[in-house]
Amino acid sequence: MNPTIKDIAEKCGVSYATVSRALSGHPYVKDETRERIIKIARQMGYRPNAVARGLVMRKTTTIGFMVPDITNPVFPEVARGLEDAALAAGYTVFLCNSNWDKDRELRIIDILLQQRVSGLVVFLCSEKSVDLIRRAKMDTKTVCISNMSHKSAMTLLYIDNELGARQAVEHLIERGHRAIACIGGLEDTAANRERLKGYHQALQNHGIAACSDFVRFGDYRLESGHAIMTELLRLPARPTAVFAANDLLALGAISAIKEHGLRVPEDVAVVGFDDIQLASLPEIQLSSISWPKYELGKIAFELVARCLEGEGPPEDRVLLQPTLVVRSTS
Amino acid sequence: MNPTIKDIAEKCGVSYATVSRALSGHPYVKDETRERIIKIARQMGYRPNAVARGLVMRKTTTIGFMVPDITNPVFPEVARGLEDAALAAGYTVFLCNSNWDKDRELRIIDILLQQRVSGLVVFLCSEKSVDLIRRAKMDTKTVCISNMSHKSAMTLLYIDNELGARQAVEHLIERGHRAIACIGGLEDTAANRERLKGYHQALQNHGIAACSDFVRFGDYRLESGHAIMTELLRLPARPTAVFAANDLLALGAISAIKEHGLRVPEDVAVVGFDDIQLASLPEIQLSSISWPKYELGKIAFELVARCLEGEGPPEDRVLLQPTLVVRSTS
DNA sequence: TTGAAAGCGCTAACAC
DNA sequence: GTGTTAGCGCTTTCAA
Numbered sequence: 001m002n003p004t005i006k007d008i009a010e011k012c013g014v015s016y017a018t019v020s021r022a023l024s025g026h027p028y029v030k031d032e033t034r035e036r037i038i039k040i041a042r043q044m045g046y047r048p049n050a051v052a053r054g055l056v057m058r059k060t061t062t063i064g065f066m067v068p069d070i071t072n073p074v075f076p077e078v079a080r081g082l083e084d085a086a087l088a089a090g091y092t093v094f095l096c097n098s099n100w101d102k103d104r105e106l107r108i109i110d111i112l113l114q115q116r117v118s119g120l121v122v123f124l125c126s127e128k129s130v131d132l133i134r135r136a137k138m139d140t141k142t143v144c145i146s147n148m149s150h151k152s153a154m155t156l157l158y159i160d161n162e163l164g165a166r167q168a169v170e171h172l173i174e175r176g177h178r179a180i181a182c183i184g185g186l187e188d189t190a191a192n193r194e195r196l197k198g199y200h201q202a203l204q205n206h207g208i209a210a211c212s213d214f215v216r217f218g219d220y221r222l223e224s225g226h227a228i229m230t231e232l233l234r235l236p237a238r239p240t241a242v243f244a245a246n247d248l249l250a251l252g253a254i255s256a257i258k259e260h261g262l263r264v265p266e267d268v269a270v271v272g273f274d275d276i277q278l279a280s281l282p283e284i285q286l287s288s289i290s291w292p293k294y295e296l297g298k299i300a301f302e303l304v305a306r307c308l309e310g311e312g313p314p315e316d317r318v319l320l321q322p323t324l325v326v327r328s329t330s
Numbered sequence: 331m332n333p334t335i336k337d338i339a340e341k342c343g344v345s346y347a348t349v350s351r352a353l354s355g356h357p358y359v360k361d362e363t364r365e366r367i368i369k370i371a372r373q374m375g376y377r378p379n380a381v382a383r384g385l386v387m388r389k390t391t392t393i394g395f396m397v398p399d400i401t402n403p404v405f406p407e408v409a410r411g412l413e414d415a416a417l418a419a420g421y422t423v424f425l426c427n428s429n430w431d432k433d434r435e436l437r438i439i440d441i442l443l444q445q446r447v448s449g450l451v452v453f454l455c456s457e458k459s460v461d462l463i464r465r466a467k468m469d470t471k472t473v474c475i476s477n478m479s480h481k482s483a484m485t486l487l488y489i490d491n492e493l494g495a496r497q498a499v500e501h502l503i504e505r506g507h508r509a510i511a512c513i514g515g516l517e518d519t520a521a522n523r524e525r526l527k528g529y530h531q532a533l534q535n536h537g538i539a540a541c542s543d544f545v546r547f548g549d550y551r552l553e554s555g556h557a558i559m560t561e562l563l564r565l566p567a568r569p570t571a572v573f574a575a576n577d578l579l580a581l582g583a584i585s586a587i588k589e590h591g592l593r594v595p596e597d598v599a600v601v602g603f604d605d606i607q608l609a610s611l612p613e614i615q616l617s618s619i620s621w622p623k624y625e626l627g628k629i630a631f632e633l634v635a636r637c638l639e640g641e642g643p644p645e646d647r648v649l650l651q652p653t654l655v656v657r658s659t660s
Numbered sequence: 661t662t663g664a665a666a667g668c669g670c671t672a673a674c675a676c
Numbered sequence: 677g678t679g680t681t682a683g684c685g686c687t688t689t690c691a692a
Contacts, residue, residue: 002469004685015663020687028661045465050444051390052685054381056668062424062445070406071607079400083427092441094392095425097413111422114380115392135375139332222611255612277401281552282585283613334669345679350671358677382669386684 003044011044012037023048054116063093063304064112066122068100068189072220072248073276074293075123078145081297082121089305091118100186100219102126109133113140119304124148125189141307141314143300146190155303156317157296161191161273164289164322165198165243166205168271171287171324172241173206177269181214181239183228183249192217195245195273214239218249225252233260233268240268241330247272247279247288254286254329269330279327287330291322333374341370353378384446393423393634394442396452398430398519402550402578403606404623405453408475411627412451419635421448430516430549432456439463443470449634454478455519471637471644473630476520485633486647487626491521491603494619494652495528495573496535498601501617501654502571503536507599510538511569513558513579514547522547525575525603544569548579555582563590563598570598571660577602577609577618584616584659599660609657617660621652 005023009016014033022029022037023046054060063086067075079095086093094112098105105126112120113136120142124130133142134153142154147161172180182199185192196215203210213235218224225244232239233256244250250272257268264270272279275290299318307314335353339346344363352359352367353376384390393416397405409425416423424442428435435456442450443466450472454460463472464483472484477491502510512529515522526545533540543565548554555574562569563586574580580602587598594600602609605620629648637644 002466006685016686017664017688018662020685021662024687026687030661033661047440047444047466049385049446049685051381051384051446052668053687054668055379055385055670055684056686056688058668060381065425070400070409071403073401073403076400076406079425080427083400083425087426087438087441092424092426092445094422095395095409095413096417096422097410108417110377111417114377115422116379116381136332136377222607251611251613258612277552278608281581282588283581332669336669346669347671347680348678350669351678354671356671360677363677379669382684383671384684385668385686386670386672388684 002049003046004049005046008037008041008044008046011040060116060118061091062115062117063091063119063121063301064096064109064115064117065093066096066098066105066108066112066120068098068123068125069220070095070097072246073278074246074274077293078297078300081294082301083297085298085301085305089301091301098123098125100125100189102128105129106132118308119143119301121145121300121304125186130154141304143303145296145300147194148190152316155314157300157303157320159291159296159320159322161194161322162198162201164273164291165195166202167322167324168243168273168289169199169202170205171326172243172269172271172330173202173208175241175269175330177241178208179211179214179237179239180208180241180243181232182216183225183232183242183244183253184215184217185220185245185249187217192245199243220246220248222248222252222255225249226256227252229253229256230260233257233262238268242268242270244270244272247274247276247286250286250288250329251278251284264329271330275325279325285328287327288325289322290325291320296320332379333376334379335376338367338371338374338376341374342367389638390446390448391421392445392447393421393449393451393631394426394445394447395423396426396428396435396438396442396450398428398453398455399550400425400427402576403608404576404604407623408627408630411624412631413627415628415631415635419631421631421635428453428455430455430519432458435459436462448638449473451475451630451634455516460484471634473633475626475630477524478520482646485644487630487633487650489621489626489650489652491524491652492528492531494603494621495525496532497652497654498573498603498619499529499532500535501656502573502599502601502660503532503538505571505599505660507571508538509541509544509567509569510571510573511544511562512546513555513562513572513574513583514545515550515575515579517547522575529573550576550578552578552582552585555579556586557582559583559586560590563587563592568598572598572600574600574602577604577606577616580616580618580659581608581614594659601660605655609655615658617657618655619652620655621650626650
């Protein structure tokens with residue numbers, strides 16, 4: 001059994017209130033007493049009980065972090081940024097995968113709220129979750145990494161997906177492409193909608209008619225990119241360029257292109273989104289839209305922390321700018 | 331403020347013990363009462379406080395999970411397996427990165443123990459951490475995913491690194507290679523030691539003298555593989571094959587080889603370890619040692635869960651077998 | 661500078 | 677079936 005402050009108090013011959021004070025750096029404890037208490041506590045292997053403390057303080061030192069899919073290399077980077085910042089500030093983070101599933105998303109948020117996390121950082125796909133969070137709002141400070149309708153239920157932190165997609169597609173247009181396809185991610189996710197919008201904007205800005213055959217959706221994984229690209233290549237008039245809603249889709253697409261005996265970028269150019277580490281591998285050299293992933297995690301924590309410490313009013317929304325990185329697939 | 335069972339009790343005109351019973355499915359509550367309570371609880375948006383429950387039950391429903399580096403694609407896979415299993419059993423998981431840093435490792439374990447996690451799943455690098463866990467053993471059931479000395483401080487779950495490395499190197503030998511280098515990971519980690527041992531065993535089994543110039547260590551990341559391979563290629567007698575302690579190192583090595591104008595596998599063959607998803611990409615096609623990552627996470631949870639539910643004596647150690655996957659880099 | 665005591669939200673005896 | 681009560685480990689008044 002873990003020793004408690006009572007055990008220490010007994011051994012020290014003081015009240016347990018004094019032990020509490022001594023251990024939590026409270027003033028008004030005689031130095032001599034404090035030293036003795038600290039020494040004995042160490043000897044006994046005392047380790048404060050964060051659960052008990054959380055109960056009485058009505059504030060845990062935990063943060064809930066929900067991502068759609070931790071095996072997508074984007075999210076580990078964000079997770080690192082978040083965790084580093086959180087740990088430095090004395091917080092621990094719960095990590096959960098929603099699997100892009102709305103029901104699971106709701107369930108996870110509920111569980112995290114039961115755990116009474118002090119803060120919540122979530123990549124949301126469902127508007128229902130926004131409601132859930134809104135109802136719990138007074139207790140749990142939330143940062144949402146998506147551009148959702150929010151009505152101040154939470155701070156919004158996100159990258160400008162529309163701009164990013166526009167940059168990608170305009171780059172392809174500048175390279176002389178007109179037949180540009182779009183391999184989307186999960187159709188019903190905010191990021192996908194925004195990236196799709198940017199794609200359409202770019203076409204429109206340059207007077208290129210959108211071709212509905214050229215816009216298809218999958219999930220956000222390799223296999224999906226491969227499958228969609230294969231379909232695209234079977235089209236009577238196949239595209240000469242592809243904008244993919246994320247790098248995994250782009251990578252899958254490239255595989256399919258090569259399997260068809262075509263070259264990238266000569267026959268089909270490809271631009272992805274997210275600029276995962278992999279994209280810069282010599283073998284890959286994928287052109288992509290880059291955004292600061294580690295930074296985003298860090299900022300997300302700082303945003304919740306600011307509210308937790310009650311420093312000033314919470315930001316309403318923070319927007320990060322993506323940039324185009326041209327490599328050899330376009 | 332979140333409503334408590336007292337708030338519900340008041341509104342229902344019953345004692346709060348009854349509410350507790352009704353809500354936690356206890357028998358001996360009149361159906362009618364129970365229904366009324368549940369209905370009101372729902373109306374009020376009641377959400378049980380896991381912190382309070384954890385305190386009184388002396389058991390949280392949380393699991394601590396410490397990995398060396400979540401941005402290494404091996405660990406997200408394991409994390410998924412762990413989380414899926416944990417969530418299904420009603421547990422939530424804290425994720426922490428040790429960054430392969432022994433001090434940080436100790437600090438994280440301490441924090442996790444403060445949080446009174448019911449179970450601990452850790453990739454350990456330091457023996458000191460084993461001591462820390464041993465001292466806390468009576469309270470926190472631990473599964474360690476490394477082959478550490480343990481003396482029953484915890485259950486050991488790991489893959490047979492030695493065997494895997496031996497398979498990799500013997501495969502290279504069968505392909506006719508004699509000058510086989512080893513790009514190791516962090517020198518002072520268990521996985522690295524074991525994989526290195528397998529490398530030496532294979533050489534020895536086939537009467538090949540080990541060449542100390544051919545064995546070098548980095549960390550477990552791409553850049554490191556690149557740097558070491560570059561050194562290796564500058565050697566007067568350069569190796570014709572390389573065994574890398576993980577796939578990221580292997581990928582970095584391949585980049586370096588290509589940059590030198592050499593071909594893989596014709597000039598230098600490469601085999602990695604871990605078989606990350608990436609390895610099977612058409613552009614990559616890395617030969618590697620494969621092991622069940624998602625499964626490992628799942629098993630890790632099952633091992634702690636078994637102890638938590640007190641079902642039989644804990645396993646002492648569980649060993650998973652890796653397999654060689656030959657692709658086009660060897 | 662220290663002690664006594666209340667109470668955070670909940671579960672589980674023990675009464676009735 | 678339901679209410680009363682103690683207590684999980686801790687922080688924080690209020691007194692002394």
